[in-house]
Amino acid sequence: MRIEEEIKLDYSDVLLRPKRSTMTSRKDVNLERSFSFYHSPKKWRGIPVMTANMATCGTFEMAAYLAPFKIITTLHKYYSIEQYEEFFKNFDAPDYIAYTLGIRDEDFAHLAQMKERNLLDKFSFICIDVPNGYLERFLEKIRELRALCPEHIIIAGNVVTNEMTEEIILNGADIVKVGIGPGSACTTRRMTGVGYPQLSAVIECADAAHGINNEGGNGLVIADGGQQFPSCVAKAFCGGADFNMMGSLFSGYDQSAGNLVEKNGKKYKEYFGSSSNKAMEEFYGKKDKHRASEGREVLMPYKGDLENFLQDLFGALRSTGTYIGASKIKEFSRRATFLRVNRQLTTYLEQFDTGN
Numbered sequence: 001m002r003i004e005e006e007i008k009l010d011y012s013d014v015l016l017r018p019k020r021s022t023m024t025s026r027k028d029v030n031l032e033r034s035f036s037f038y039h040s041p042k043k044w045r046g047i048p049v050m051t052a053n054m055a056t057c058g059t060f061e062m063a064a065y066l067a068p069f070k071i072i073t074t075l076h077k078y079y080s081i082e083q084y085e086e087f088f089k090n091f092d093a094p095d096y097i098a099y100t101l102g103i104r105d106e107d108f109a110h111l112a113q114m115k116e117r118n119l120l121d122k123f124s125f126i127c128i129d130v131p132n133g134y135l136e137r138f139l140e141k142i143r144e145l146r147a148l149c150p151e152h153i154i155i156a157g158n159v160v161t162n163e164m165t166e167e168i169i170l171n172g173a174d175i176v177k178v179g180i181g182p183g184s185a186c187t188t189r190r191m192t193g194v195g196y197p198q199l200s201a202v203i204e205c206a207d208a209a210h211g212i213n214n215e216g217g218n219g220l221v222i223a224d225g226g227q228q229f230p231s232c233v234a235k236a237f238c239g240g241a242d243f244n245m246m247g248s249l250f251s252g253y254d255q256s257a258g259n260l261v262e263k264n265g266k267k268y269k270e271y272f273g274s275s276s277n278k279a280m281e282e283f284y285g286k287k288d289k290h291r292a293s294e295g296r297e298v299l300m301p302y303k304g305d306l307e308n309f310l311q312d313l314f315g316a317l318r319s320t321g322t323y324i325g326a327s328k329i330k331e332f333s334r335r336a337t338f339l340r341v342n343r344q345l346t347t348y349l350e351q352f353d354t355g356n
């Protein structure tokens with residue numbers, strides 16, 4: 001047994017120090033970024049924000065809505081080949097959509113059928129996703145995926161430490177998805193005791209990924225989960241995240257999936273973790289007897305049109321940029337100085353943001 005004494009940080013453990021800047025308006029802050037990649041020869045430009053690949057937000061409806069904003073929708077993995085064929089009759093924005101698969105044989109069989117029917121060409125991104133990215137088999141499957149899809153931008157995760165980030169990139173991924181346990185519908189920390197404070201995970205994994213580079217580009221990371229407010233998205237960029245992936249922040253809107261529920265005169269939309277009992281029953285028909293649920297069901301207050309959130313998010317990110325003197329998302333991490341603060345203070349202030 002060993003104890004690591006170094007303090008690890010979550011989003012609510014820090015604030016950003018304001019800095020003198022020459023900018024005159026929030027409009028001066030550009031939210032788009034361009035990337036080239038370590039393995040994939042593709043180039044990408046857009047707002048580096050994406051939905052989680054969850055049943056409530058990784059949907060075709062969301063992709064159709066978000067693509068014009070240049071935001072990526074990471075689809076959940078439960079669509080059939082026929083559903084993909086139907087959807088792609090009217091959708092053609094490969095840069096803003098990601099196909100998701102796991103590491104089971106069924107997942108690779110689905111991928112093979114997608115490839116055979118030329119459906120993979122409709123995606124720039126493929127996301128290979130497991131809750132625990134520390135399994136030896138995961139690296140094998142990343143290598144297999146890279147061999148099958150040499151041109152695609154491959155996202156792989158989830159992990160939270162530098163050495164595994166490096167392994168994942170060297171084994172074929174372009175982007176590493178970072179986060180174990182921070183998700184709002186996730187109970188991994190409570191059930192297993194495993195996890196890593198998310199801001200530190202992002203900082204350490206980004207540092208490792210960015211250190212791996214070739215003439216194509218360097219390794220990249222996605223901060224996945226745990227962003228409760230737009231400020232968390234800004235803090236993740238400041239910590240070195242290249243992309244932010246969110247589930248709950250995209251939930252509760254007209255465009256989000258999940259039933260609308262009324263309770264005590266208030267409206268809610270359902271949001272549930274990908275390994276919640278509800279997801280296991282809904283998509284696999286039963287709960288695997290070797291698995292405990294590591295996700296939960298949440299009722300999200302209904303918030304109307306998703307455009308309300310996008311305006312808030314874009315406005316907030318531009319405002320962060322103005323406060324810290326960064327005119328582009330790319331500059332956030334260079335300009336950022338984090339102040340370690342008493343977490344009670346930020347969580348106390350956040351109560352007022354939500355009106356709770």
Ligand code: 5GP
Pocket residue numbers: 052053054131158179181182183184185186187188224225226227245246247248249272273274275276294295296
């Ligand atoms: P959120 O934005 O809601 O805080 O987090 C979304 C992220 O939570 C997802 O992208 C995924 O990484 C993670 N997640 C989603 N469902 C589950 C689940 O059932 N269990 C766990 N451990 N993590 C989940």
